[in-house]
Amino acid sequence: MKDATVVKDTLVGEGGGGPEATVRRDPAGPDGGAEAARRRKKWVTLTRPWLLLTPSLLVLAGLLLWPLIQVGKLSLQDYEVKFGGGVGTFTGFDHYSDLLGSDLLWRTVLPNTVFFAVACVGLTVALGTLVALLLNRLGPTWRLICSIAILAAWAMPAVTGTYVWIWLFQPQDGMVSQLAGSVGLIDPETTNWFTERGPFYAIATLNVIHHGFPFVAITVLAGLMTIPKELYEAGELDGANAWQRFWNITVPTIKPVFLVVTILSTIWDFKVFTQIYLMPGGDGSNPEVYNLGVYSYIEAFAKNDYGAGAAAAVLLTVLLLIITVVYIRTLFRQGEEEL
Numbered sequence: 001m002k003d004a005t006v007v008k009d010t011l012v013g014e015g016g017g018g019p020e021a022t023v024r025r026d027p028a029g030p031d032g033g034a035e036a037a038r039r040r041k042k043w044v045t046l047t048r049p050w051l052l053l054t055p056s057l058l059v060l061a062g063l064l065l066w067p068l069i070q071v072g073k074l075s076l077q078d079y080e081v082k083f084g085g086g087v088g089t090f091t092g093f094d095h096y097s098d099l100l101g102s103d104l105l106w107r108t109v110l111p112n113t114v115f116f117a118v119a120c121v122g123l124t125v126a127l128g129t130l131v132a133l134l135l136n137r138l139g140p141t142w143r144l145i146c147s148i149a150i151l152a153a154w155a156m157p158a159v160t161g162t163y164v165w166i167w168l169f170q171p172q173d174g175m176v177s178q179l180a181g182s183v184g185l186i187d188p189e190t191t192n193w194f195t196e197r198g199p200f201y202a203i204a205t206l207n208v209i210h211h212g213f214p215f216v217a218i219t220v221l222a223g224l225m226t227i228p229k230e231l232y233e234a235g236e237l238d239g240a241n242a243w244q245r246f247w248n249i250t251v252p253t254i255k256p257v258f259l260v261v262t263i264l265s266t267i268w269d270f271k272v273f274t275q276i277y278l279m280p281g282g283d284g285s286n287p288e289v290y291n292l293g294v295y296s297y298i299e300a301f302a303k304n305d306y307g308a309g310a311a312a313a314v315l316l317t318v319l320l321l322i323i324t325v326v327y328i329r330t331l332f333r334q335g336e337e338e339l
Contacts, residue, residue: 068317075310095311104287105295113291113316116201117269120208124265125258127209128216133246135217136224147218154214158274165207166279169193194280197288207275212268216261223254256331263327267320273297292316 075095077088099105131150135143153161169176171192181188193199227250235245251258273293276282282289284298292312300309 071310071313071317074306075314077307079306081304081306091307095307096314099308099311099315104290108288109290109292109295112197112201112289113270113293116205116272116291117266119201119205120212120269120272121262121265123205124209124212124269125216125262128213128261129220129258131213131217132220132224135221147221150214150217153210154212156211158211159278161211162207162275162278165203165210169203195286200279200281200286200289204272204275204279208269208272211275212265216265219261220254220257223257224250227253259327259330263323263330266323267327270320270323271316292319 074088076090076092078091079086079088135146138146168174171177171194172188174188174193177186177188177191177193180186180191193203231249231253232245235249240248271293272291276289276291276294277297279289282294284294284302290298293316296309296312296316298309299312300306303309
C-alpha cells in the first residue's frame with residue numbers, strides 16, 4: 001500500500017500500456033495541496049479587508065448612499081406634501097431639462113458657484129501657506145500660541161462667523177462702512193454692501209477665507225516640518241533666494257500636501273450654503289446672489305418644488321463627484337510618479 005503523500009503516477013495506454021501514455025497525478029499529493037493552500041491564502045487576503053470594512057460600509061451606505069438615491073428619485077417626480085406623508089408623480093427628466101434650460105442657472109447660479117469657489121480656494125490656500133511659513137519660522141512657544149489663535153477661527157461656527165462679518169459691513173453703522181465713509185470712499189447712509197453681487201460675494205469670500213485658512217495653515221505646517229533643513233542650506237549655498245527656495249524645494253517636496261488641501265477646499269467651497277444664505281438677500285430675496293446650494297434650497301423649501309430642488313442638488317453632487325474623481329486620479333498619478 002502506497003503512502004498517501006506520495007505522488008501516484010499511472011501509465012495508461014491502449015491495450016494496457018503502449019508508447020503513448022498519460023500521467024495522472026494524485027490531487028491530494030504535495031503539489032496539489034500546496035496549490036490549494038495558495039488559493040485559500042489568496043482568497044483570505046482579498047476578502048479579509050472587505051469583511052473588516054463591511055460594518056463601516058453599511059453605515060456609510062445608510063447615511064450617504066440611501067439619501068442620495070432618494071434625492072435622485074425625488075428629482076424625477078413632482079412631489080406634493082400632504083398631511084401624514086406625500087405623493088409623488090413621475091415626470092422623468094422634466095426637472096433636469098427645465099434646470100439646464102434656465103437662464104438663471106447659466107447666467108447667475110453657476111457663475112456665482114464656480115467663480116466664488118475658485119476665488120475662495122486660491123486665496124485660502126495662499127493665505128494658509130503664508131501663515132504656515134510664518135509658523136515654521138517661529139520658536140516652539142510662539143508657534144503653539146499662534147496655532148491656538150488661528151484655530152479659534154476654525155473652531156468658530158459658520159453661523160457665528162457670518163453674523164460677525166454682517167455686523168462689520170452693516171450699512172450706516174457697520175465698522176467698515178464707518179471707516180470707509182470717514183475717508184470719503186462711500187456714503188454710509190446710502191451704501192448697502194449686500195445689494196450688488198460683487199460686494200456681496202467679496203464679503204462672503206472674506207468670510208470663507210477667514211474660516212478655512214487655519215486648516216490649510218496647520219496642514220501645510222505639518223508638511224513643512226518634514227523637510228530636512230539641509231535642503232534649504234544647500235539652496236542658500238547655491239545662491240537661491242527665498243522665492244527660489246520655496247518654489248524649487250518646498251513645493252516639490254510637499255506637493256501631495258498642497259494637492260490635498262486644494263482639492264478638499266474646492267469640494268467644501270463649491271457647496272457653501274450657510275455663509276451665503278444668512279447674509280442679507282441670500283435667503284431668496286435677491287436672485288442675483290444665488291449659488292447652487294442656495295438655489296436648491298429655495299426651489300425645494302421656499303417654492304415647495306421639491307423635484308426642481310432635488311435636480312439642482314443632484315447637479316451639485318455630480319460636480320463634486322467629478323472634482324473627487326480628479327482628486328483621486330491626481331493622487332494615484334502622483335504615487336506612480338514617485339515609484
